[in-house]
Amino acid sequence: MGSLRxxxxxxxLLVSFAGKLLNQRQKKFSVLAIAFQTILNFLDLLGIxxxxxxxxxxxSGITYQKNSKNLDAVLNILNLENSSLQIQVMxxxxxxxxxxxxxxxxxxxxxxxxxxxxxxxxAIYISQQLSKLACSxxxxxxxxxxxxxxxxxxxxxxxxxxxxxxxxxxxxxxxGLLLFIFIGLLLYNWKVGLSITLYFGLLVLLVDRIGNSRxxxxxxxxxxxxxxxxTQINDLLSIFRExxxxxxxxxxxxxxxxxKYEQAQVQAKVxxxxxxNKYLYESALVASLLVFSGVMFVFFDISTAxxxxxxxxxxxxxxxxxxLRIQTQISVIRNSKALLQLVIKxxxxxxxxxxxxxxxxxxxSGGKNESRVQTIKLRKLxxxxxxxxxxxxxxxxxxxxIYGIVGESGSGKSTFIDVLLGLKECESGGIFFNERNxxxxxxxxxxxxxxxxxxVFLLNNSLRENLLLGxxxxxxxxxxxxxxxxxxxxxxxxxxxxxxxxGFGGRLLSGGEKQRLGLARALLGDPExxxxxxxxxxxxxxxxxxxxxxxxxxxxxxxxxxVSHDNSLKRYFDEVYELSNGSIHRVESIG
Numbered sequence: 001m002g003s004l005r006x007x008x009x010x011x012x013l014l015v016s017f018a019g020k021l022l023n024q025r026q027k028k029f030s031v032l033a034i035a036f037q038t039i040l041n042f043l044d045l046l047g048i049x050x051x052x053x054x055x056x057x058x059x060s061g062i063t064y065q066k067n068s069k070n071l072d073a074v075l076n077i078l079n080l081e082n083s084s085l086q087i088q089v090m091x092x093x094x095x096x097x098x099x100x101x102x103x104x105x106x107x108x109x110x111x112x113x114x115x116x117x118x119x120x121x122x123a124i125y126i127s128q129q130l131s132k133l134a135c136s137x138x139x140x141x142x143x144x145x146x147x148x149x150x151x152x153x154x155x156x157x158x159x160x161x162x163x164x165x166x167x168x169x170x171x172x173x174x175x176g177l178l179l180f181i182f183i184g185l186l187l188y189n190w191k192v193g194l195s196i197t198l199y200f201g202l203l204v205l206l207v208d209r210i211g212n213s214r215x216x217x218x219x220x221x222x223x224x225x226x227x228x229x230x231t232q233i234n235d236l237l238s239i240f241r242e243x244x245x246x247x248x249x250x251x252x253x254x255x256x257x258x259x260k261y262e263q264a265q266v267q268a269k270v271x272x273x274x275x276x277n278k279y280l281y282e283s284a285l286v287a288s289l290l291v292f293s294g295v296m297f298v299f300f301d302i303s304t305a306x307x308x309x310x311x312x313x314x315x316x317x318x319x320x321x322x323x324l325r326i327q328t329q330i331s332v333i334r335n336s337k338a339l340l341q342l343v344i345k346x347x348x349x350x351x352x353x354x355x356x357x358x359x360x361x362x363x364x365s366g367g368k369n370e371s372r373v374q375t376i377k378l379r380k381l382x383x384x385x386x387x388x389x390x391x392x393x394x395x396x397x398x399x400x401x402i403y404g405i406v407g408e409s410g411s412g413k414s415t416f417i418d419v420l421l422g423l424k425e426c427e428s429g430g431i432f433f434n435e436r437n438x439x440x441x442x443x444x445x446x447x448x449x450x451x452x453x454x455x456v457f458l459l460n461n462s463l464r465e466n467l468l469l470g471x472x473x474x475x476x477x478x479x480x481x482x483x484x485x486x487x488x489x490x491x492x493x494x495x496x497x498x499x500x501x502x503g504f505g506g507r508l509l510s511g512g513e514k515q516r517l518g519l520a521r522a523l524l525g526d527p528e529x530x531x532x533x534x535x536x537x538x539x540x541x542x543x544x545x546x547x548x549x550x551x552x553x554x555x556x557x558x559x560x561x562x563v564s565h566d567n568s569l570k571r572y573f574d575e576v577y578e579l580s581n582g583s584i585h586r587v588e589s590i591g
Contacts, residue, residue: 017344021125021161026117030169033114037173040103040110044177045184047099048318050074052311054092057085115166122161129153129350136353138423143349147230148342151223156343163336167329174322174329181322185315195292196315203284204323218270220338225263232256273331278324285320289313373433373448373528374399376420376559381429383419385412388582392416392429395577395584399528402551402560402572406587407579413563416579417531420561421449450527454534456518458506464498466506467521474524486520486550488513512543519550530554532562536569548572 022030053074075081078095080088130153133141144152185193233256292312296305333340381392390412397403407413418424420431430437433448458466467479476498506514515535522530532551536544544566551560552572562569570576576587 017340017347021121021165026121029117033110034169034172034176037107037110038176038180040106041173041177041180043099043103044318045180047096047103048181048311048314049184050092050096050099051314054089054096054310057088057092111170114169115162118162118166121165122158125161126153126157129157129347132350132353136350137425138418139425140349140353144346145231147234148227151227151230151339152343152346156339156346163332164340167332170329171326174326177322178319178326181315181319185311196312196319199288200319200323203281204327206280218266219335222263222266222270223338223342225259225266229256229259229263232259270335281320281324285316289316371434372399373559375432375434376529377432377435378420379430379432381419381431382427383412383415383424384427385415388412389427390416390579390582390584392584395586397529397559397561399559400556401574402555402562404570404573404576405561405563405579406565406576409565411579412582413579414533416584417533417561417563421451421531447525448528450522450525450530452515452518452522452530452532452535454537456506456514456521458502458509458514458517460501460503462499462501463517466502466517467524469521471524478524482520482523485523486516487546488516488520510543511538511540512546515539515543515547516550519547523554527558529559529561532560532564534563534565536564536566544568 072081074092075088078091080091083091133149133153141149182193182197185196187193236253236256289309289312293305293309296308300308376397378392378395380394381390383390383392388411405413405416415424419426432438463483464476464479467482468474479498502508506517509517515538518535519532536547539547548569551562554560555574562573577584578587
């Protein structure tokens with residue numbers, strides 16, 4: 001009983017979360033859609049009752065018995081009381097068939113349109129979550145690994161919208177159909193109606209107990225295995241070169257195989273549940289029809305018995321698939337439970353992370369600062385680092401200079417840069433831009449910063465797309481100017497070069513060209529503060545010299561901050577700050 005309450009509360013949590021995703025217009029559309037299906041359910045009920053009356057009419061005609069009151073009433077409404085038996089049978093059969101087929105066709109059209117609506121809603125939700133994540137800090141991103149974020153943002157979001165919400169609407173629609181049918185049966189023949197209602201009610205409880213009780217646990221196990229195996233595959237591909245050289249690829253592949261095999265077994269069990277439900281329902285239908293027929297022929301006359309059996313068969317032909325659909329939809333929700341709970345948790349974390357962003361946006365005037373950033377001052381900063389907390393008593397960065405940030409590996413250089421970029425929050429202290437204490441994340445959204453990472457990721461796409469990364473506010477003339485400024489390809493205003501495919505990971509470029517392309521990306525937004533994170537670590541001396549000459553030519557217009565282990569770069573630095581023992585201090589002598 002406790003597990004049942006727990007399961008129901010989880011389902012209600014998923015239902016309420018799905019409801020929160022809809023705005024007023026979308027909720028109104030969903031209500032109208034359910035109302036439309038309710039009208040179609042009425043057509044279904046009429047078709048079933050006409051089919052039952054058809055059986056009664058056939059038996060009455062064959063046995064020359066007097067028609068029942070219900071049958072006479074329907075024949076009078078249709079103006080068929082004086083028609084021949086053949087005409088009456090054909091008319092009732094045609095009307096019953098027409099109503100049932102019409103209801104089925106309209107239902108197919110309805111669910112097709114509704115699924116399109118859900119797919120559009122899913123795309124909107126995914127884009128909204130990505131926007132929230134893009135406005136968050138690195139701390140938020142680091143809550144999960146990349147594979148888990150992919151599950152949450154793509155597969156999980158689709159489960160919330162298309163699967164869970166679609167199943168909820170399906171349950172409401174099919175539940176309405178069952179209600180219509182059972183009410184109609186009770187009004188037409190309360191004994192038959194009550195028998196069918198009780199029988200199928202007990203059958204559903206039995207199938208749910210046997211078939212669906214394990215789905216939630218199995219889905220959680222499947223999700224866990226999928227996350228682990230996907231992470232291992234990503235790790236394998238990331239260190240593929242080393243694994244091939246070291247000769248331990250076989251053991252890595254074996255571990256992945258074992259997890260994927262276990263996952264496949266769990267998936268097979270989950271996939272079998274709906275089939276088992278189907279077999280149980282089919283067997284129960286045949287058994288119940290035989291038992292019901294025997295009881296009716298023993299205790300009632302042939303006309304009453306045949307009419308009741310026809311009604312039972314007509315009702316079962318609609319009730320059985322409807323129950324099966326509801327059972328499948330419940331299975332879908334339970335099967336998605338573990339992933340949906342992960343989506344709900346991530347949604348709440350993104351909401352909390354964006355509270356501060358919303359406050360900042362209310363004070364944001366839009367666009368860049370009224371004047372370019374000339375100075376950045378750090379005062380009494382305390383930065384939390386997983387390895388070592390960092391304290392910055394005082395640091396100043398001024399336009400027109402190149403600053404070096406040095407320190408041993410693990411000293412917190414990347415963390416310090418993340419705080420400066422607004423990707424991570426500091427515990428206390430202030431960062432002052434032109435003497436104004438402003439949030440770095442606010443400055444980041446205004447386009448103040450430009451970043452050149454240690455490893456420049458390149459798409460298997462054209463040079464143009466690798467520069468723009470989805471932006472559409474920069475023309476080819478500006479692109480060519482930036483590329484020439486970065487000494488790339490000696491372009492002559494030729495669009496052919498912009499359309500050149502760079503290959504997967506930029507394999508057609510040298511290391512120096514990749515870094516200069518990363519610099520060109522950063523310069524597209526005309527940043528006032530340019531930050532380079534170990535950007536020369538993989539370059540040879542010749543490429544390094546070319547790259548640093550470019551950087552020196554850029555410093556007149558902006559603040560440039562370089563993180564580096566390379567002592568040979570110190571001659572390019574105007575000032576150096578060193579991170580050591582959890583603090584940052586200015587190096588008085590550069591050499």
